[in-house]
Amino acid sequence: MHRAPFGLLLAASALAAQTPPLVLPQASPRAQVAQTVGLTDITVTYARPSVHGRKVWGGLVPYGQVWRAGANENTTVTFSTPVKAGGVALPAGTYGLHMLPTAAAWTVIFSNESHAWGSFSYDPREDAARFTVTPVAAEALDRLEYAFDEVTDGAATLSxxxxxxxxxxxxxxxxxxxxxxxxxxxxxxxxxxxAEGWAGAAGWCVRHDVNLEEAQAWVDRSLEMKETFGALRTKALLADKRGDAAGAAALRTRAMAVATEAEVNNLGYALLGQGKVDEALDLFRRNVKDHADSWNAYDSLAEGLAAKGDKAGALKNYQQALGMVRAEDQRARIRTELAKLQ
Structure with a gap:
């Protein structure tokens, strides 16, 4: 029988030892789901096992044993900022997710170890958070899935x-x-x-009623650089919060003196959205007076008058806007508004 040279066999053996495994489809494919809550990014990376006709709870996933909450490597959850999970504070970072299921309540575990294979080396001394949840009945799903429900600016339910x-x-x-x-x-x-950077930061704080002392310093910094409509309006809101009604009124007067057509128009629409129709109309009329060559000023005034119930005034101003505008899409929109009023 012919035999390969011993040296060739050694070389083949060494090559086999160095050859990486083949990449093939996995029985439990990897998946990732992400959600932004406010400015916080939450990312879950996991593998998706299939029911495949098996008994899952109390069978494939035994009760009373720590489970990897997925398949293969650790299921991981990454938070870009500090959060609370199940009411327990967690710093920003990546955590291994495990669960301890029972026939009733489950224990959810966030571990500081996120690189393990499953839960086989799970160590409770590495727990970052542990809390209890109650599973609920849901529609049948063959492959395990993570999803975000009930998302708001400050919370989400990871399911x-x-x-x-x-x-x-x-x-x-x-x-x-x-x-x-x-x-x-x-x-x-x-x-x-x-100036816009400092004013924008201050404006966000005022609108959300947070960090007001620093917001005052930020808006003052903005106004030192340039006096703008937005910064003056923000400073007026801060004066209102301090109970300084006279100071707030003076700041709003200064703001109107430097306002552009677009700024006045946007403020008018904001007031219109708040149901302050008469205040909005005052601003729309101001724009018509100051910018008589702007079709948009007449269009906005018409919309405000229509909201007020002044059909004749709305028709007149829509017709004025139609006679001035050249963009066909705007002309079509205004014709639609006229048809509603006629």
């Missing part, structure tokens, strides 16, 4: 769905504090060199 069960994990974010910290960081970059 594990598999077989006929949903396991909800409530994640909460102090979005106001996250945004304030982000604004401070942003104002150390290019935005610090513009």
């Amino acid at each position: 594990l769905r598999w077989e006929k069960l949903r396991v909800p994990l409530r994640i909460e974010v102090d979005t106001n504090q996250v945004v304030v910290a982000s604004l401070r960081e942003q104002l150390r970059g290019l935005p610090r060199f513009s």
